Amino acid sequence: MDSINLEIPSLPDNVRIVESFIDNSKDKYHLNDDVYGNIMIAVTEAVNNAIQHGNNGDKDKLVKLTMSHSDEQIRFTIGDEGPGFDYDSLPDPTAPENLHKPCGRGIFLMKHLCDEVEFNNDGKEVVLAFYLN
Structure with a gap:
């Protein structure tokens, strides 16, 4: 299994680096x-969550x-240096009282777009898997 690592400081603009990384993967792996x-x-949703919620936007x-x-x-593992979170007790973003909230849909989206989603290390790491066949 090929493996490539990337580390970015927790700044919202750095999501662009991740987008280019994914663009390169599209071409490399067809x-x-x-x-x-x-x-x-x-993946950009997971990185945004790591920056905003995990690391609280701390550029260090x-x-x-x-x-x-x-x-x-193809698997992506995204980790942050935050305290983690309880991924089993998130509010349902499709519940009527949550429909108009500006956040809370990221993990819901990940679970629907990925073939496998796994949380490790008390929620400080998420693994997103996509089947290629």
Whole structure:
């Protein structure tokens, strides 16, 4: 399994670096448009969460991204240096009282766009897997 690592300071503008990283992966691994689109949304959402919620926008804290690729799947591991969170007790973003809230949909989106989503290290790390066949 190929593996590439990237570390970025927790600044919102650095999401652009992640977007280029994903663009390069599309060409390198010949990802189809559907998989590429799902990866772009889910991974940038996870990185945004790591920057804003995990590291509280602290530019001295890093977000670590690892991409692993095999013939069957491509996996992204996104980690932050924050305190973690309880990913099992998040409010349902589709509940009527939450529909108009500006945040709370990121993990919901990840779960719908990825083939597998796994939280590790008390929520400080998320693994997003996309099947290629």
